[in-house]
Amino acid sequence: MDAMLDTEGKETSATHGAYRKLREMILTGELPPGQKLKIEQLRGMLDTGASPVREALSLLTSDMLVERIDQRGFRAAPVSKCNFEEILMLRCNLEETALRKSIANANSAWEDRLVLRHHHMKKASQKGALDFEDAHKAFHMALLDNAKLPLLLRYCSQLYDLNIRYRYLAAGGSSYKKRDINAEHQEILDAALDRDAESATRHLIDHYRRTGEYLSSQMDS
Amino acid sequence: MDAMLDTEGKETSATHGAYRKLREMILTGELPPGQKLKIEQLRGMLDTGASPVREALSLLTSDMLVERIDQRGFRAAPVSKCNFEEILMLRCNLEETALRKSIANANSAWEDRLVLRHHHMKKASQKGALDFEDAHKAFHMALLDNAKLPLLLRYCSQLYDLNIRYRYLAAGGSSYKKRDINAEHQEILDAALDRDAESATRHLIDHYRRTGEYLSSQMDS
DNA sequence: GCCTCCAAAAATATCGATATTATTTGACAT
DNA sequence: ATGTCAAATAATATCGATATTTTTGGAGGC
CATH class of the missing domain: 1.20.120.530 (GntR ligand-binding domain-like)
Structure with missing residues (x-):
């Protein structure tokens, strides 16, 4: 059994939690425009698995906050x-x-x-x-x-x-x-x-x- | 250099392929509005794994062709x-x-x-x-x-x-x-x-x- | 008869590992 | 020196399995 370390009881799914955190990090500039978003690195920052991170990045792609480069991963959307x-x-x-x-x-x-x-x-x-x-x-x-x-x-x-x-x-x-x-x-x-x-x-x-x-x-x- | 005109079948990633096929199935009505989209079922239809299917559905969510119901899977977007x-x-x-x-x-x-x-x-x-x-x-x-x-x-x-x-x-x-x-x-x-x-x-x-x-x-x- | 509640079944969400693909590094030839 | 190629490395994309959660179905109480 997992110890319920759930300090924040509001997050229902890991994907949604990762989505919200990543979104905030991109909006505030903590993840600067154009930055490569490596799954492993984010997995560490968000303390979750690779699958939720990937799905969150997919969702952010449609918000136009993340760009997906075919077979080459994700990056924070550039600005101009x-x-x-x-x-x-x-x-x-x-x-x-x-x-x-x-x-x-x-x-x-x-x-x-x-x-x-x-x-x-x-x-x-x-x-x-x-x-x-x-x-x-x-x-x-x-x-x-x-x-x-x-x-x-x-x-x-x-x-x-x-x-x-x-x-x-x-x-x-x-x-x-x-x-x-x-x-x-x-x-x-x-x-x-x-x-x-x-x-x-x-x-x-x-x-x-x-x-x-x-x-x-x-x-x- | 690449003089080859890719006339067809240039699917680079399974995710992208699943995305295109699912999108077409929803647009043409093969997957009717409101229909529950079960991963296993789609996995069979598209002949691919569960991860690409999930990611494709995530992408279609942002195209507003698929709705995600928290913790309850996906369904084709309803019409009205x-x-x-x-x-x-x-x-x-x-x-x-x-x-x-x-x-x-x-x-x-x-x-x-x-x-x-x-x-x-x-x-x-x-x-x-x-x-x-x-x-x-x-x-x-x-x-x-x-x-x-x-x-x-x-x-x-x-x-x-x-x-x-x-x-x-x-x-x-x-x-x-x-x-x-x-x-x-x-x-x-x-x-x-x-x-x-x-x-x-x-x-x-x-x-x-x-x-x-x-x-x-x-x-x- | 109808509602409630609990167990069984099904489906989803997530994890860990592997296969595939891109990137880097360094040796070799020009 | 410099550019090219191949092995080593790193990162991604995908698979198979497990843990959670929702849904189903039926037994018992009102």
Whole structure:
């Protein structure tokens, strides 16, 4: 019998656990872009077998965070200014579509969810950066999820992750926090609660473009 | 050096082979929507081990052709009218974006590629339906690939596959061919060669909407 | 009769080992 | 010296077996 050393009781399968940990390591830059991902090495870091690691890498491939080179293993997806700009463009396009649909379907249950997520995000911003990231994503996804379009939501989520990877890579988002992010979020929230699609999408896209321009300028230097 | 034109059977890895075969079986409906996908059963059908099958299923999960149920295996993704309509909407949105960019980047090399693909598709339409499907996708992707936006192209390719699955499910596309598909393709091609983005996108989207309406009506009955 | 619970069966998830394929190293010839 | 080739090394891809978990089926209680 195995001793139950399960300190974290939430992981159901080894594959899913490996997936989450690897994903975080790639997003935060702990596994830098382009780095060769050797099974043995990861097996050690994650303290699990080779099969879960391989499956997790397969899953990350479809999230476009890992590249598979035929018969030559895996590597962390590379980054480029081009790639970043494409992500930004697609986000603006897809999130605008989703937000408009969300607002078109607006009801009080959704408004409650939005207010709650926004509140949690503000609270989390005083705690650790990692908690904030989770709450930040939850807020943005809540803006979109009332569109009730699962494919679109999935793409938005993927692109969100690809984007925050660039934020982490650009110096941990130090100056990202200097901008008045809170005010920007408040404007988006207020417009959504007013069911003003024009205003909400404009604020949302400005929010992304502003972050995008800063990150883009960082990548030149 | 390698003058050998690999006309067929160039399966490098068992995983990739299993992926292709499973993908085709799901797209054509040989593995119907919602069906439980048991490893042992597939292992027999594909004549390979359990590991390649599992990895192939993982990859198909990210193509949204397979669903993974935690600790309970895999199943072919279900279908619904809702899902179909979302695919149609996203295709119209994303392919319009891609086609406009493609045309903006137009050059003679791209035009040559288009003409060639269109020619191959016409030729293949007199052969088997399976050859035609490949050539049809190649033509549509060629329309988009000059945008030089890999993420967008990938999404379009994914959505294309999800869409043709519905075509196969709706009676093998018998009446699909009754419409004058050739004329529609010719119009799109001509507009693209004229570098007329308005006309090209309008024809492309009409092309999808027409197919979409027909399939949608089929799903009601 | 219907529900609950436990044992048997089946299927999945994971491990350890092997075969295959890529990469490196170093000797040899030019 | 330099480039090529072959053996040694390292890493991947795959297999077979085991451990876990879910599902099934039936016996006993209400």
